[in-house]
Amino acid sequence: MKLKLEDVCERGSSSLKQSDILGMTGDYPIYGASGYIGNVDFYHQEKPYVAIVKDGAGIGRTTFHTAKSSVIGTMQYLLPKDNVLPKYLYYVVGHMHLEKYFSGATIPHIYFKDYKSEEFNYDSLDKQKNIVEILGRCEKVISARKRELELLDSLIKARFVEMFGDVIHNDRKWECKQFSDITTSRLGKMLDAKHQIGTCKYPYLANFNVQWFRFELGNLNEMDFNEKDREEFCLEDGDLLVCEGGEIGRCAVWHNQVKKCYFQKALHRVRCNQNIILPDYLSWWFKYNCENGGFAAIEGAKATISHLTGAKMKMLDVTVPPIELQEQFVDFIKHVDKSKVVVQKALDEAQLLFDSLMQKYFG
Incomplete structure (x- = not known):
């Protein structure tokens, strides 16, 4: 039996901003586009419901929420009617390809009026x-x-601290060396659509392909790399790829998972002097610094630093335990x-x- 989405749910909306609930506490959870935000002293929905990110980052992502909770204004309520179970509605909407209803060039939006007639097997x-x-x-x-x-x-993280201590304050008194003295690094190729002619296309890593200690390789983009580019921006076994922006410092060690792969400007390629420092150790050194405010010490950086530039990275003081x-x-x-x-x-x-x-x- 085929039904339309509007046959099993109604639209609800929220005007709440995250700033409206700063410092608030209570018994009821509230959610945003990235998930759980905190607890507040009120709720908007008495029964379980489905919410969908209606604009900005994460647009179209569907989430299921328990009774007596709320969402902020970047989310839209989908309130189940009596003929559908809330969790069943969640699965239905999650299986729909709603990206075809996205609109807006700068900040994309999705509107219930556009996708409410989407049909599904009821x-x-x-x-x-x-x-x-x-x-x-x-x-x-x-x-x-x-x-x-x-x-x-978490086991590796605990082992790192057990073996090396607080590498930011260097409580074990290990030797310290400047980043540029123990590594060579450079940013990747600038993505320039005007100069892409498709004659020598190769896959490359972008910021979103590099996660902590792993790579997302199912959606690699391609661009032109001429002979000079291929020599300059090639990836080799043991290279450490470090994010310049977004979650700065996020990194993973490359082990030739894809042959003839290159990297974009949003990433630093770091090659370690492995007589002094190993890339796996350095990747966890980055992780420890990211989680414990270690990069606040970078000259000129603020708490809200958005980019780890090549110049700033080269100036980092790295705690270097014995190679053994x-x-x-x-x-x-x-x-x-x-x-x-x-x-x-x-x-x-x-x-x-x-x-x-x-x-x-x-x-």
Whole structure:
């Protein structure tokens, strides 16, 4: 049975800004485009509901919320009618390709009036309950696997502190060296659409492809790299890719996951003098600094620094423990990574099952 989205839900809206709730506390959660914000002393929705990011970053992302909660104005309420279970509505909307309804060049928007006529396969309430139960079990497995990966990363983090102490204040009195003395680094190629003719296209890494200690390689873009560019911007095994903007300092070590791959200007390519410092140690050094305010000490930086420029990065003072100790840490990472590979495989299988069930139920 086919129904339109407007047959099973109504639109609600919020005028709340995040600034309206600063310093507020209470018993009721409130959410924004990036997720949970905090607790407040009021709520807008008595029953469970679905919300969708209606503009800006994360547009189109669908989230499910419990009763007695609220969202801020970047979100739009989808309030279930009596003929649909709230969690079933969440799955329905999450499976829709709403990007075709985005509008606006500078700040994109999505409006309920545009997608309310989107059709889907509607099931009886009894079948909805069964579908929600099955998909919910899959999501619990996925969540558990993700949590395992987080705990394994926490294990490495704890080992880093155990072995090297507070590397910002250098409480172990290790040797310190300037970044430029122990590495060579440079930014990638400027993306210039006017000069892209498609005659020598190669994949490249952008900021969003570099996550903490891993790469998102399923959506690599391509641009022209001539012979000189390929020599200048090539990636080699052991290169550390560091984000210049966004979450500054976010980084991962490259191990030739893609042959003949290059990098864009939003990234620093760092090559370590591995007689002095190892890239895996340096990546966790960046992580520790990012999480503990270490980059506030960069000359001229503010708490809201948005870019880690090449000049500022070269001036960083890096705590450098003995290379033998770094090697022990890298060996520990390799052992943990073996466990992460097993967990990641289980996660991928659970996600594949979930995706196939979504396709089966909602087409």
